[in-house]
Amino acid sequence: MRFLIFILSFVFSIHFGFGQNLVSNGDFEYNGTLNCATWYDRCEQELTYLCDTLIPGDPCDVGFYKDTPPPGGNWSIGLTGVGNSFPALANTYITGQSGTNLYQLNIWMKDPEQAFGGAHIGTLSNGKYTESKTVPAESEVWAFYSVLDTLKLQSTDSIQISLSAFAGGPAFGNIYFDKVELFLLDSLTSIANIDHPSNFVSVYPNPAIQYITLDIQDLNKEHTIYLYNITGQVIQTLLTSDQSVTLNMKSWGSGLYFYRVERTKEKRPIDQGKFIVQ
Numbered sequence: 001m002r003f004l005i006f007i008l009s010f011v012f013s014i015h016f017g018f019g020q021n022l023v024s025n026g027d028f029e030y031n032g033t034l035n036c037a038t039w040y041d042r043c044e045q046e047l048t049y050l051c052d053t054l055i056p057g058d059p060c061d062v063g064f065y066k067d068t069p070p071p072g073g074n075w076s077i078g079l080t081g082v083g084n085s086f087p088a089l090a091n092t093y094i095t096g097q098s099g100t101n102l103y104q105l106n107i108w109m110k111d112p113e114q115a116f117g118g119a120h121i122g123t124l125s126n127g128k129y130t131e132s133k134t135v136p137a138e139s140e141v142w143a144f145y146s147v148l149d150t151l152k153l154q155s156t157d158s159i160q161i162s163l164s165a166f167a168g169g170p171a172f173g174n175i176y177f178d179k180v181e182l183f184l185l186d187s188l189t190s191i192a193n194i195d196h197p198s199n200f201v202s203v204y205p206n207p208a209i210q211y212i213t214l215d216i217q218d219l220n221k222e223h224t225i226y227l228y229n230i231t232g233q234v235i236q237t238l239l240t241s242d243q244s245v246t247l248n249m250k251s252w253g254s255g256l257y258f259y260r261v262e263r264t265k266e267k268r269p270i271d272q273g274k275f276i277v278q
Contacts, residue, residue: 022094023161026180029075034064039077042089047077061088061165069108069142069178076108076178079165081115087166088117093124094159094182100152102207102256102276105161106181107145109137113173117165119180121149124158137175148185148254148278150207185256200271201261207276213246214259222264230256239264249277 025038036047041060050064061080068076079088107119118136122129133149151159161182165175202215216223225245227236235252238245260272 020183022097022159022182022184023092023180025092027073027075027178028064028077029073032074034075036064038092040091042086047090061085062090065176067110067176069110069144071108071179073178076176077163078174078176079115079117079163080172080174081117081165081167082172083167083170085166087164090163090177092161092180094161097151097153097157097159097184098155100150102185103149103151103159104181104183104185105133105135105147105149106179106183107135107177108142108179109135109145110139110142110176111137111173112140112176114171115165115167115173115175117163117175119145119177120160120162120164121147121151121182122160122162123151123153124160125154125156129160142176142178148276150276150278201259201273203259203273203275207278208249209278210250211246211248212275212277213244214261215244216240216261217243218263218270220263220266220270223270224262224264226260226262228258228260230258252277254278 025035029035034051036051039047041047041062043060045060047062050062061082063078063080064075065078066074067078068074077090079090081088103121105119105121109118118134120131120134122131132151133147135145135147153159159182161180163177165173167173200216200218202217204213206212214225222239222241225238225240226234229235254277256274256276258272258274260269262269
């Protein structure tokens with residue numbers, strides 16, 4: 001019961017503490033009206049000029065359309081990929097983040113024509129952009145995409161989310177984007193202090209990709225390991241007399257997971273914590 005309360009309290013912290021969408025204008029509208037603020041094109045112009053016909057400007061292959069994904073809304077952004085030209089871009093920036101954190105990028109995209117591109121997440125430090133992950137647009141109809149990414153930031157850095165479209169040869173085509181969300185899931189800056197208060201269990205690598213190892217430093221011979229997903233559901237239980245256990249997580253999927261280790265005969269918990277699968 002104690003561990004269930006721990007799980008639930010952590011889930012609540014994600015949804016109500018960390019679970020705020022950091023993208024200030026992710027659906028390109030406000031109360032149903034087109035909103036172009038906080039996004040910039042490849043020419044480094046804020047897209048507000050597209051919302052005000054009194055202000056002339058080079059659209060730089062960016063436009064807004066009344067074509068939206070199933071969740072609804074009125075407007076989406078569209079980028080036109082032109083053959084043998086620079087990619088069309090729309091960028092937004094997120095400041096105020098620091099340390100090593102786990103983020104989740106959610107986005108709807110549609111590529112009905114012959115364009116290439118997608119969504120990119122990276123960091124902007126001292127004017128230099130470093131890309132971290134790319135999510136390609138691969139569907140001719142609206143489709144939802146989600147990716148986890150760990151970013152290490154200084155207080156003066158920004159997170160840059162870029163939307164792109166390009167085309168090869170004489171071809172051209174549009175890619176549409178909507179419902180852009182970036183959530184801070186977890187801070188990994190002090191994960192060692194959070195995860196191992198009793199120093200009975202070491203978990204590595206963390207974050208992990210396919211395999212993770214639990215080293216149990218306890219003289220007791222038999223232990224039960226419980227593994228939970230973010231909703232508190234037990235996804236695996238393991239009885240072991242080994243001090244080192246390696247798990248294959250190939251089928252688990254990316255996300256945040258929890259472990260609990262207890263002495264089997266005494267049913268006494270000795271440690272609990274969390275780890276990331278990328």
